[in-house]
Amino acid sequence: xxxxxxxxxxxxxxxxxxxxxxxxxxxxxxxxxxxxxxxxxxxxxxxxxxxxxxxxxxxxxxxxxxxxxxxxxxxxxxxxxxxxxxxxxxxxxxxxxxxxxxxxxxxxxxxxxxxxxxxxxxxxxxxxxxxxxxxxxxxxxxxxxxxxxxxxxxxxxxxxxxxxxxxxxxxxxxxxxxxxxxxxxxxxxxxxxxxxxxxxxxxxxxxxxxxxxxxxxxxxxxxxxxxxxxxxxxxxxxxxxxxxxxxxxxxxxxxxxxxxxxxxxxxxxxxxxxxxxxxxxxxxxxxxxxxxxxxxxxxxxxxxxxxxxxxxxxxxxxxxxxxxxxxxxxxxxxxxxxxxxxxxxxxx
Amino acid sequence: xxxxxxxxxxxxxxxxxxxxxxxxxxxxxxxxxxxxxxxxxxxxxxxxxxxxxxxxxxxxxxxxxxxxxxxxxxxxxxxxxxxxxxxxxxxxxxxxxxxxxxxxxxxxxxxxxxxxxxxxxxxxxxxxxxxxxxxxxxxxxxxxxxxxxxxxxxxxxxxxxxxxxxxxxxxxxxxxxxxxxxxxxxxxxxxxxxxxxxxxxxxxxxxxxxxxxxxxxxxxxxxxxxxxxxxxxxxxxxxxxxxxxxxxxxxxxxxxxxxxxxxxxxxxxxxxxxxxxxxxxxxxxxxxxxxxxxxxxxxxxxxxxxxxxxxxxxxxxxxxxxxxxxxxxxxxxxxxxxxxxxxxxxxx
Numbered sequence: 001x002x003x004x005x006x007x008x009x010x011x012x013x014x015x016x017x018x019x020x021x022x023x024x025x026x027x028x029x030x031x032x033x034x035x036x037x038x039x040x041x042x043x044x045x046x047x048x049x050x051x052x053x054x055x056x057x058x059x060x061x062x063x064x065x066x067x068x069x070x071x072x073x074x075x076x077x078x079x080x081x082x083x084x085x086x087x088x089x090x091x092x093x094x095x096x097x098x099x100x101x102x103x104x105x106x107x108x109x110x111x112x113x114x115x116x117x118x119x120x121x122x123x124x125x126x127x128x129x130x131x132x133x134x135x136x137x138x139x140x141x142x143x144x145x146x147x148x149x150x151x152x153x154x155x156x157x158x159x160x161x162x163x164x165x166x167x168x169x170x171x172x173x174x175x176x177x178x179x180x181x182x183x184x185x186x187x188x189x190x191x192x193x194x195x196x197x198x199x200x201x202x203x204x205x206x207x208x209x210x211x212x213x214x215x216x217x218x219x220x221x222x223x224x225x226x227x228x229x230x231x232x233x234x235x236x237x238x239x240x241x242x243x244x245x246x247x248x249x250x251x252x253x254x255x256x257x258x259x260x261x262x263x264x265x266x267x268x269x270x271x272x273x274x275x276x277x278x279x280x281x282x283x284x285x286x287x288x289x290x291x292x293x294x295x296x297x298x299x300x301x302x303x304x305x306x307x308x309x310x311x312x313x314x315x316x317x318x319x320x321x322x323x324x325x326x327x328x329x330x331x332x333x334x335x336x337x338x339x340x341x342x343x344x345x346x347x348x
Numbered sequence: 349x350x351x352x353x354x355x356x357x358x359x360x361x362x363x364x365x366x367x368x369x370x371x372x373x374x375x376x377x378x379x380x381x382x383x384x385x386x387x388x389x390x391x392x393x394x395x396x397x398x399x400x401x402x403x404x405x406x407x408x409x410x411x412x413x414x415x416x417x418x419x420x421x422x423x424x425x426x427x428x429x430x431x432x433x434x435x436x437x438x439x440x441x442x443x444x445x446x447x448x449x450x451x452x453x454x455x456x457x458x459x460x461x462x463x464x465x466x467x468x469x470x471x472x473x474x475x476x477x478x479x480x481x482x483x484x485x486x487x488x489x490x491x492x493x494x495x496x497x498x499x500x501x502x503x504x505x506x507x508x509x510x511x512x513x514x515x516x517x518x519x520x521x522x523x524x525x526x527x528x529x530x531x532x533x534x535x536x537x538x539x540x541x542x543x544x545x546x547x548x549x550x551x552x553x554x555x556x557x558x559x560x561x562x563x564x565x566x567x568x569x570x571x572x573x574x575x576x577x578x579x580x581x582x583x584x585x586x587x588x589x590x591x592x593x594x595x596x597x598x599x600x601x602x603x604x605x606x607x608x609x610x611x612x613x614x615x616x617x618x619x620x621x622x623x624x625x626x627x628x629x630x631x632x633x634x635x636x637x638x639x640x641x642x643x644x645x646x647x648x649x650x651x652x653x654x655x656x657x658x659x660x661x662x663x664x665x666x667x668x669x670x671x672x673x674x675x676x677x678x679x680x681x682x683x684x685x686x687x688x689x690x691x692x693x694x695x696x
Binding site for chain 1: 443444445477503504505506507508509525526527528529530531532550552553554555556557558559563565566567568569571572573574575576578581
């Protein structure tokens with residue numbers, strides 16, 4: 001597959017983003033929703049922040065304190081035998097999991113889609129019980145002038161849920177609460193009703209059966225969801241045999257709906273694939289990637305906060321070119337283009 | 349708490365139930381929905397069956413084969429180092445989990461509520477991809493002459509989901525598919541609309557955060573669910589600090605809605621508690637059990653397929669008496685009565 005990466009990649013780096021508070025440092029700016037808004041490309045970016053820490057014997061975890069509506073820091077001694085710090089993202093302590101960073105959403109804007117101006121302040125910041133450990137991986141879908149934002153809310157009290165927000169101006173955001181129960185993530189809303197129903201991808205988890213597959217659900221009002229169908233599973237021994245979930249918001253082409261999704265292998269290499277879905281019933285797959293359309297190759301994709309990750313939450317198709325904004329190694333935002341004909345030709 | 353157990357307990361035992369097929373034996377008849385129907389008490393019972401096996405060196409697991417719509421048996425050698433048979437309910441092999449038994453639903457009827465006549469054939473039997481490993485823990489709610497049955501469907505492909513079925517006659521049953529995504533169980537539908545909405549308890553799981561709490565959700569049509577609220581969590585160091593979920597279908601009393609729920613301690617002792625909920629907004633808890641209202645005490649509750657379990661899916665309140673049908677040790681059905689005033693007096 002011929003992937004044309006921007007020669008300015010990574011186009012946005014952690015040092016480009018101002019921290020949201022004095023005790024925090026930005027350690028990652030990566031998975032971002034992408035829309036055209038007011039003649040510009042607007043990215044709603046996941047910004048991950050960790051507490052400043054000048055001591056090597058302790059590890060600090062940030063979380064939202066609901067009562068004061070502020071970030072509080074919890075400290076663990078690295079020598080404590082009851083804690084597990086193997087995974088850079090998670091501290092396991094006393095049978096509980098904590099995240100080493102907390103994410104919020106920040107806006108970046110660009111005329112040319114490559115050079116971005118980044119807001120100094122967060123657009124959406126964790127603010128309720130569902131968001132105690134952060135908000136992650138926003139995907140934006142415009143329907144009739146309203147921009148719906150589906151995202152993962154992470155909390156030690158309510159697990160990983162899918163929440164919905166909306167905005168008309170990207171200045172004020174209205175939260176609509178939980179729409180998918182824990183654990184669920186990777187929600188992407190289709191940009192129009194199909195057969196009178198809203199459709200969305202989502203990715204529930206079954207811990208008892210170790211399943212992380214891509215489902216599609218229906219709704220009349222965007223708030224209550226039903227008619228759930230399991231849609232795509234990874235192939236044993238294939239590039240996506242670890243887990244699979246949606247990526248970009250799907251877009252319509254004359255052949256059907258095209259979805260750029262993510263799959264991870266059992267050794268946690270995250271790649272992108274594509275699936276062509278029936279125009280009238282997007283739960284029906286016409287064809288999908290046998291091999292990834294894009295995989296981690298460049299240094300900024302192979303080495304970061306989590307190595308070997310390309311992951312998209314937003315892509316467009318213009319003039320036969322699929323334009324992909326993607327998170328690289330859970331640290332950077334990068335940009336790539338792939339010919340639509342080439343993607344379609346690769347599907348089986 | 350004064351609990352009056354039937355002196356005929358356990359009122360239904362595995363040997364009372366005819367196997368559904370020649371190669372299966374009934375190893376448990378336990379969690380049952382309970383309704384009054386045609387002047388009788390009708391139980392819809394979970395019947396667990398395991399493959400007949402006269403060899404001691406192998407273990408057999410049953411599952412539904414979708415293509416032939418029949419039960420097939422998979423065998424494992426006990427000496428195989430790649431399998432884990434510590435838990436009598438589960439075989440872990442090659443990173444997959446299998447259940448050692450497969451459950452279906454069977455009807456029992458009684459004039460006096462104690463002496464039951466048991467159908468020879470299943471009422472509902474696993475029949476689709478969501479039910480490959482069985483159907484479990486039915487709860488029955490009557491609304492306007494339709495009996496809705498919410499149950500757990502277990503599958504290696506789709507995890508543990510909540511499915512809905514309905515019947516008007518307990519002869520033919522219509523399936524309505526998945527209503528809660530994996531992993532979710534312990535669904536109980538309220539017997540009337542409240543403020544124009546259907547309400548139901550359900551129990552999602554968060555594997556990443558080890559959370560198994562009781563939620564309440566709303567619906568307009570019983571098929572799409574939203575406005576999810578976390579409702580009750582177990583108390584650290586209390587009898588329900590392992591996990592918590594609904595039990596019986598809630599019933600209305602003059603003080604509000606009364607729910608008999610289950611909680612398990614971290615060492616897996618399953619007890620029953622009670623919660624009084626606001627009559628107009630059942631997501632609001634007025635009071636709940638500080639101590640269990642019932643716990644495993646009798647031999648049939650303490651020793652069975654899973655020891656130390658009392659678990660209810662169906663209870664009535666009549667003449668100030670709460671009448672509870674319950675699964676004992678995941679093996680038997682038993683019956684107990686508790687005075688309503690006594691339950692209410694124990695709530696904090």
